Amino acid sequence: MYRRIRELREDRDLDQKQVAQMLGMSQTGYSKYETGENDIPTQILLKLADFYDTTVDYLLGRSQKPKP
Structure with a gap:
């Protein structure tokens, strides 16, 4: 999952x-999702899927x- 959100962003x-701003969060917080350091909450997954x-x-x- 973490690799996919990074690949979608890079593509x-x-x-x-930029993605963090769309989600209304810090770049550091978003980075932790891409690295797998933090689990991605359902609401964030839904926003990313829509985005x-x-x-x-x-x-x-x-x-x-x-x-x-």
């Missing part, structure tokens, strides 16, 4: 600060298809 040429136009299942690694 869109975004930095951690990247993908599914939570894809973010969690339960699906290999980024689109439903």
